[in-house]
Amino acid sequence: MKRHLLIFSTLIVIIVGGCSKENELQKSVLLYDDEFPDLPAYSEWGYNTFGVYYDREVFISNNSIVPAKVIVTNNSTSFVLDGQKGNMNYYSDYWNVMSITFKMSGFAPGQYTDLIVLNDTTLDLKNPACQVLLSIDTMVYRANILSGGLMFKRAQNLTVDKNQIEVILSGYFEFKALINDKPVTFSNGRFDVGISPDNFYNY
Numbered sequence: 001m002k003r004h005l006l007i008f009s010t011l012i013v014i015i016v017g018g019c020s021k022e023n024e025l026q027k028s029v030l031l032y033d034d035e036f037p038d039l040p041a042y043s044e045w046g047y048n049t050f051g052v053y054y055d056r057e058v059f060i061s062n063n064s065i066v067p068a069k070v071i072v073t074n075n076s077t078s079f080v081l082d083g084q085k086g087n088m089n090y091y092s093d094y095w096n097v098m099s100i101t102f103k104m105s106g107f108a109p110g111q112y113t114d115l116i117v118l119n120d121t122t123l124d125l126k127n128p129a130c131q132v133l134l135s136i137d138t139m140v141y142r143a144n145i146l147s148g149g150l151m152f153k154r155a156q157n158l159t160v161d162k163n164q165i166e167v168i169l170s171g172y173f174e175f176k177a178l179i180n181d182k183p184v185t186f187s188n189g190r191f192d193v194g195i196s197p198d199n200f201y202n203y
Helices: 002-026 112-118
Strands: 049-054 057-060 068-073 076-085 097-105 121-124 130-136 139-142 144-160 163-179 182-195 200-202
Touching: 049 076, 068 182, 112 144, 112 163, 130 144, 130 163, 144 182
Parallel strands: 068 200
Antiparallel strands: 049 057, 049 182, 057 076, 068 076, 076 097, 097 130, 121 144, 130 139, 144 163, 163 182
């Protein structure tokens, strides 16, 4: 009986330990850039952060909103970055909520592990196969791209105890666009996010 209890207790510790590792991976780790102190430093560790200058303001991930989602519908894939406009407080509430959606037509991965093909891929955002949508508070705008690109510098598998947990997408983006007929510049954008079954949608 004592032996069965010991085995059961050991299994519980292993399961809880595995779950806590996965929960830790979903958290955001914000390390600021030395050169651009309002933005996270570029990384490839799955820190679940992103940031970009929106003219003179900053659009950055926070600890309240899932920073990235990948949504596959109708033979196209949307890479969505959700956060806040303004670097008021990394733990701020849902004030100045903002998102950027990069929509790629003709690319429809069946599952999150297929995102590994994005490794070392650069997309010309002016290409008609790409769309950029901005959501600021409750308003949604389609950006008329003048120039710019989205670079998936690295896509890598993350395994824990030999189990596939997520695909880490890391890279850069910047573009100039007309939004609501006004010219804006997004500069020095970077992202380092983990995509797992929890934030990958195919419908």
